[in-house]
Amino acid sequence: MAPLGKALIVLGLVMVLLGTLVWGLGSVPYLGRLPGDIYIRRDNWSLYFPLTTCILLSIVITLLFSFFGRR
Numbered sequence: 446m447a448p449l450g451k452a453l454i455v456l457g458l459v460m461v462l463l464g465t466l467v468w469g470l471g472s473v474p475y476l477g478r479l480p481g482d483i484y485i486r487r488d489n490w491s492l493y494f495p496l497t498t499c500i501l502l503s504i505v506i507t508l509l510f511s512f513f514g515r516r
Contacts, residue, residue, distance in 0.1 A: 481497030 477495050479497040483494040485492040
């Protein structure tokens with residue numbers, strides 16, 4: 446159980462660091478407004494689905510995990 450505890454502590458520290466960055470920066474420019482993000486606005490409702498942003502973040506996270514996951 447010791448490795449699990451260490452992993453949870455590291456994950457918690459990473460989340461605190463990312464939360465501080467997001468709070469300090471306010472927002473990341475252009476993230477969420479990329480070409481391919483779906484935004485539909487009608488009279489009394491709107492739909493926003495950041496498709497391209499999700500794909501881009503998925504690729505970046507996959508590359509980070511594959512880079513740091515190798516031993």
